[in-house]
Amino acid sequence: MSVWKTNDPETRKILYVQTHGEKDPERTATPFFLATAGAAMDNEVCIYFTMNGPQCVAKGNGDKIVIPRKGGNGKELKFFIDQALEIGVRLLVCQPSLDLHGYTMDDMIEGVEMIGGAAFNDMACDADAVIGF
Amino acid sequence: MNEVIKEDQVLDCSGMLCPIPVVKTSKAIKELQSGQILKMIATDPGAPPDMEAWSRQTGNELLRSTTEGDKFIFFLKKK
Numbered sequence: 656m657s658v659w660k661t662n663d664p665e666t667r668k669i670l671y672v673q674t675h676g677e678k679d680p681e682r683t684a685t686p687f688f689l690a691t692a693g694a695a696m697d698n699e700v701c702i703y704f705t706m707n708g709p710q711c712v713a714k715g716n717g718d719k720i721v722i723p724r725k726g727g728n729g730k731e732l733k734f735f736i737d738q739a740l741e742i743g744v745r746l747l748v749c750q751p752s753l754d755l756h757g758y759t760m761d762d763m764i765e766g767v768e769m770i771g772g773a774a775f776n777d778m779a780c781d782a783d784a785v786i787g788f
Numbered sequence: 789m790n791e792v793i794k795e796d797q798v799l800d801c802s803g804m805l806c807p808i809p810v811v812k813t814s815k816a817i818k819e820l821q822s823g824q825i826l827k828m829i830a831t832d833p834g835a836p837p838d839m840e841a842w843s844r845q846t847g848n849e850l851l852r853s854t855t856e857g858d859k860f861i862f863f864l865k866k867k
Contacts (some may be wrong), residue, residue, distance in 0.1 A: 667845070688806070688807050689807075691807045691811060692806065692807035692810050692811070692838075695807060695810045695811045695813070695814035695842070696810070696814070696841070696842050696845040696846055697814070697845065697846045698845070738807075738811065742811055742814070
């Protein structure tokens, strides 16, 4: 049973992979907003957070991570996370990359789902596109 | 002169940046019945290629894409 939910062959599946976190705030928002646009086009969209990626979906970090902008007025990451969740983008993590940061699932924001490396590879093979950051 | 298209709903996304116009269009079209027309107004310069791609992927027809001053105007027909 795939992590992908759609049975409709017409629905395309896009998998984003986010490897960046707190140290690279300028690299944190784009996967969320591209995923949001993908979901708005009636695709099934997931973002898989690995390496430093889980920091993007750790409780409290949505407000803490601010996407810098020339001239100031950066936007909090939370804005992009909420936008993605609202349109049905699913957020996935795996245990080893949580361990890397001393996180458990309790440290993750509401809605984050746990998968493993096998499920990730299976999803990638079934996806119409896999996009890594 | 183009024939006038009568919209059933208007969505003004002026001043909003990618991906908000796409997200709002997606929500607005879900509220319509099949065959009804949504007029969407945007100022984001990425909107014309975005709406073309959105239409192609979702199957909701882009009847017309025009500009009026700094505004991009789209007529989309719900599939």
